Every structure is written in structure tokens, then in C-alpha cells.
Amino acid sequence: MENNLAAVEDSKPVIFVTGFGPFAGHPTNASQSAVELLAKGNLEEELGVRLVTDILKVEYEYVKKTVPQRWKELMPKLTIHVGVSGISETLVLEQLAHNTGYMRKDNCGCVPKNGMCYTDGSDVIQSSIRMDLISSTVNKATCVKLPCVKSTDPGRFLCDFTYYLSLVEDKCRSAFIHVPMLHMFTAEEIAAALAIAIKEMYLQVMEMDNRTKVAEVNGNPTTNQVCQNGESMEQLAAAV
Numbered sequence: 329m330e331n332n333l334a335a336v337e338d339s340k341p342v343i344f345v346t347g348f349g350p351f352a353g354h355p356t357n358a359s360q361s362a363v364e365l366l367a368k369g370n371l372e373e374e375l376g377v378r379l380v381t382d383i384l385k386v387e388y389e390y391v392k393k394t395v396p397q398r399w400k401e402l403m404p405k406l407t408i409h410v411g412v413s414g415i416s417e418t419l420v421l422e423q424l425a426h427n428t429g430y431m432r433k434d435n436c437g438c439v440p441k442n443g444m445c446y447t448d449g450s451d452v453i454q455s456s457i458r459m460d461l462i463s464s465t466v467n468k469a470t471c472v473k474l475p476c477v478k479s480t481d482p483g484r485f486l487c488d489f490t491y492y493l494s495l496v497e498d499k500c501r502s503a504f505i506h507v508p509m510l511h512m513f514t515a516e517e518i519a520a521a522l523a524i525a526i527k528e529m530y531l532q533v534m535e536m537d538n539r540t541k542v543a544e545v546n547g548n549p550t551t552n553q554v555c556q557n558g559e560s561m562e563q564l565a566a567a568v
Contacts, residue, residue, distance in 0.1 A: 337527035343371070343530060344398060345522075348411050348486065351435055358507050359410040361515035366522055375530055377405070383408075385484050386435045392445070395493040405426040406533050407494050407499050408526055411487035413506040414482040419466060419521045420506035421459035423451050425491035429484045445492045454537075455494040456555045457503050462528045466521060474513055474521040479506070500536060500555035503529050518552040 337506050347363035350356065367381045380402055384391055399407070413420060427449040430440050459478040466476035482488035482504055491504040505525060507518045536555060 333414050338378075339363045340372075340376060341527065342380055343377050344380045344382070344402050344407045345526070346381070346382045346407075346409045346490070347386050348384050348386055350484075353414060354509070358412040358510045358515065358518060358536070360508055361510065362518040363410055365515050365519035366526075367515055369519065369523055371523055371526065375527065377530070380404070384486075384490065387428065387437060388434050388440045388486065388489060389436075390491050392440070395490060396497060399494070399567060400499040404501065405537075406503070406526075406530050407497075408503045408505060408522075409487070409490050409494065410505050410522065410527065411490075412509060413483070414509060416506055416508045417475045417512060418508065419518075419525065421463055421525065422455075422482045422487075422491060422506065422568075423459045423478055423502040424454040424482050425482055425488050425495055425504065426484060427451055427453075427492055430489055430546065432485045434486060440489070441462060441510060445489060446496070449492070449496065451500055453492060455495060455504075456500045457529055457532055459503075462525050465528045469524050472521045472524055473517045474508070476521065476525070477537065479488040480508070502534055519558055526535055550565045 345366060348357050349360055357525055363381050363383065367379060371377070372379045382394075382398065384394065402556070427446060428442075428444040428445045429449065430445075433439055463476045463478050466472055466474075484489055486546075487504060487506065491502070495503040505510035505522060
């Protein structure tokens with residue numbers, strides 16, 4: 329019986345969510361607190377998924393090794409990185425990430441070589457997930473106390489760096505959310521807002537996958553191919 333249950337669990341789609349550990353100015357990282365609470369919630373039951381959560385070290389070299397490795401191991405349906413912002417008063421959905429400009433030192437006092445993720449990488453990669461639609465849904469949710477906005481500036485530190493790594497892996501299935509510090513909202517309030525955003529992101533990805541199946545039946549380019557070629561979710565209908 330235990331083996332059968334394990335097999336069922338392993339067959340479920342994976343949602344991979346990460347937070348960050350402490351760093352200068354943030355001895356308690358709000359992203360870590362919220363992600364740890366998220367893991368104790370009911371997202372798995374609601375969505376029929378396996379939720380995997382990690383807390384990342386605030387170190388470039390560690391993240392550059394760990395993030396691609398976890399993509400390979402988990403083959404996630406959706407990956408969401410969560411980080412804290414010292415200036416934000418809202419939930420912030422990041423639309424894109426940058427390859428260069430990483431000159432701020434990490435917890436080890438290091439920066440990436442030449443201040444970049446990959447020497448042959450694109451300057452900017454945008455997620456194909458419609459963050460404006462996610463933001464609108466979160467703001468309409470009466471159970472959420474945090475306002476939510478879309479952003480195009482993840483900050484050129486570990487958050488931006490980590491997001492870029494995942495967008496390279498699959499920009500159709502990657503997202504980044506900045507959360508405010510814990511003196512503004514409780515970890516429970518932040519986790520509740522994260523849960524709503526993640527649900528909506530997952531629904532977008534599932535819609536893309538469903539359109540892919542239809543496109544394959546019709547002999548058209550799959551929506552995943554269209555997504556990887558640069559179109560956003562709103563343009564995917566043209567592929568079916």
C-alpha cells in the first residue's frame with residue numbers, strides 16, 4: 329500500500345517553490361517564513377499536485393548550481409521563486425529577469441564572473457505567464473490583505489539572478505514573486521497571497537498545456553513551442 333501511494337504521489341505534477349535564507353539586513357527572511365507556511369497549507373489537495381519547497385542560500389555560485397539541478401530532478405510543471413523586498417509594500421510579480429549587472433556581493437562576499445549569469449545569454453528574458461492577469465485576480469480576492477502589482481525590475485541581486493536561471497530552463501513555467509518585510513504583513517498573510525497567485529499561475533500553465541494537446545491533434549505548432557519562441561500566454565490561442 330505504501331509503495332502504491334508513493335507511486336501516485338510521484339506521478340502528480342510538481343509545483344516547485346523556493347524562498348531565500350537570511351542575508352544582510354534580513355536576519356529573518358520573509359520569503360523563507362512565507363514559503364515554509366505555504367508548504368503546510370492545502371495547495372496540494374486543491375490543485376492535485378506535489379508541492380516541493382526549498383530555501384536557497386543567498387549565494388550566486390550555490391544558486392547557479394542548484395536551480396538547474398532541481399529543474400532536472402523535478403521536471404516541474406511550474407517553478408516560482410519568492411524573495412523579500414526591503415522597499416515593497418505589496419506582493420510584486422516580476423515579469424522578467426536580466427543576464428548582466430550583478431555587482432552586489434552575496435553572503436560569501438562574491439559576485440558572478442563578469443557580473444553575469446551566462447556569457448552567451450540574452451540580455452533579458454520575459455516570463456510568458458501573464459503577470460497582469462495574476463495581479464488582477466489577487467487584488468480581487470477578498471481573503472487577501474496584500475495589494476498586488478506587476479514589475480519589470482527584479483533588482484539585479486540574487487532574486488533577479490535566480491529568476492533568470494529558471495527562465496533559461498523554461499520561460500513558460502517560471503515566475504518570481506517579491507514579498508514585503510514581516511513588519512508590514514504577517515507571514516500568514518503573505519503565504520495566503522502567495523497561494524492565490526500560485527493557483528492562478530498554475531491554471532495559466534495548465535491552459536497552455538491543454539492547448540498544446542489540441543494543437544498536436546490538429547497538426548499545428550504546439551503552444552509550448554510558440555511560448556518558447558517568445559509569445560506570451562495571450563498569443564497562444566493563435567497556435568491552435
